[in-house]
Amino acid sequence: MVLARLMGWELRRASMLEKAVFFYLFVCLTAKIDVNVDFTHKLCASLMFPTLRSSGSPLSLIIGSLCIKHPNLFGGSEKLDLSWDKGLYDSNILVAYRRPRPEWLAQQSFVIQHSLSPEIGIHGIPVENFSRSGSAGVNLSRFAVGLELNEPPSSKWSSTTSIKFEHVRPVNDDGRSINRDYEGFPLTCSGNSNDSMVVLKQESRYAKANDHSFLQFNLQIEQGIPVISKWLIFNRFKFAASKGIKLGPAFLLTSLTGGSIVGDMAPYQAFAIGGLGSVRGYGEGAVGSGRSCLVANSELTLPLNKMLEAAIFLDCGTDLGSGHLVPGNPSLRQGKPGYGIGLGYGLRFKSQCGHLQVDYAINAFQQRTLYFGLSNLAS
Template structure:
């Protein structure tokens, strides 16, 4: 038994008589519930009825006859074990019920002064909670108002912390000690149910149960937390393999809750051949692409993507990417990538291994090794490098703000391999302005050491300064790029954009052979973004500070 001055928390108990009516602390209509499921209101009503049934059954099982002129006071299970009760010779007081008539007629009232408090079942309450609640109550008369305030204080703590719990019974003993019985609803079982995305009928899911369970913070035996439940629903949805996720609590045995997570799996495999037209300087013309993806490999949420994209004989990109999002109990992810990239300027081969882990809800870190073999297209000379990478990313819970820090270090483990250090910082902020969204971005970087010209920062292009070809503004070991963009919904799935970009090599271009030295430029324009089934597609028309126009056509979000 834990003891804290005049406050006692105990687990063993004996039963004392109770009244025929009790306050139901689980009035779920007053709780700040999240919209986890469309059926949640029915669940809350069912849970209320369940709690009431516990109370009614408890009352029916009591063989107690109140005094002729009085009904018993709202008593519940005593918070003292049998030995303590005999030793202290404490008896429960009888009061008229309900609260408005507790003390009967004025001439019959008996003043009881507060001397202490005993609580049972409040395992989640912090130890100093009751100390703060009753600090100024010692010696004062116990009345309806003080008991109501105490009950509301306890219930308020559970409500504010999103926990299923509250005062089930109150009892005043003859020596001025208040007994409180708190009920905390623990999670009993967690079940998974899969539904067909087209028919809505129950079906056998392809995702293994352990893949889902390892994502949940809610565990069997925990006090049910609405805040945890909301996070669990979001975490499972963010796996990227579910179209719909809902979590439904239902009353179980002995005051516990059974949870059912309803899941609708999305389209997680596909094969996409494509033919299109690109407007991108030397790469202009017909393009072709083939892609195979599986977002739920082996039912373990592992991702596999194999793709090829080509345009002309000097522009092709072949890649294999594999991600296992959870390789241990700490939810560490592992990514393996192989790429063969050929552009009119660069011929590059890389293979990499990266491990990533989310240390906190908003903070992710990653580290890895990447091998590069790169050179100029049409030139037999190649540079080899092995890069050790560390990365740290902080983002807010809504994804409206993000800052990314990345550092790469070349490891010259073989004579002739490049040795340099490169640092990048990228900060982004989204601001809602009525129906529009303002997107701000500031990025910069610096590289020092023995690096080849193609490892310098290239400024200009779709992902830096629009209105220019890739790298047409200039390059250098240092760079700074800023952009602002307003996105306004036009109609369903389509947004209009107005943007402006600026980039500079901060006067460092003279370090790179063939570069003209200091270089900067800006561009502005308009465009549209279509949220297609394959991801966002962007079509933008930009005008740079040299009066040149450029059409940018791309997919996905800007890097």
């Protein structure tokens, strides 16, 4: 009310539009606003994806993220989080509303999310001996709305349960709906321009650490619920385990990731293998895309001084012969091998301003790839 008087407004006489504007200004002025730019994924994306799209508007060149947090929306400690992340070709908008609950009860969040991203991992075309993946003009527009429950964490375990309605729509680079790829194969499970589903998801996490080692394990299980007969029915699971141990001044990190899906399946649900965070030396998804996958990574780092580390690594991955089980068999049509190995070395520079990572990788086809990454930037 004070804000309205200062601005010369009388809310009782204001129109609906003026009230909406006032409410928006009130939220913004009383919220904690944090603006930051995430370079890591965006820089790697700009280096790995060929520029096949026209820039069009100057806004298309903006990359970064905006986060607005309101700690007390209605005066009862209700929390409202709004975040927007935008990359060169992708974007993600997330709205989360949380009501206060006792710590011994599961924390509830009502979530609305919309994302747009290129399907490089599944439909991208491998080039330069599989070291890069070019765009095939297929993008995914996803809309999801639902409820998340975060269980109170124990000493080592934590878990999250969610149930969401999801609407997935393939679009081309111009934003128009499409239901087939450039070779005429369906992009959705239904064969129409979109897929709908209700997904029940359970995620469990385990973490244990001491001065000499750590162990982490993550398990995700998704179940498609047939609320309507036309909606997708499937079971999809994915696990990730990692172990780190000190070997004198050096540090050895090993990880194993895998997953599988049974039941109804659209091509975009396949597991993409290859790229940064998977098998280095290959483009995103250039190793393969299948109903199942298994990826192993190992990396040994040795400190050179207080801020600089040297690293050697070995990555390998396979679709376990399941590429032909993906509808349309995009992996075979694009000539992906289905398995791959990458090895190389790199440098890790850590400072108060952020972390710089440089990796030089060689794949099984003797193709060399250089990766750059910036993370943990100081705001």
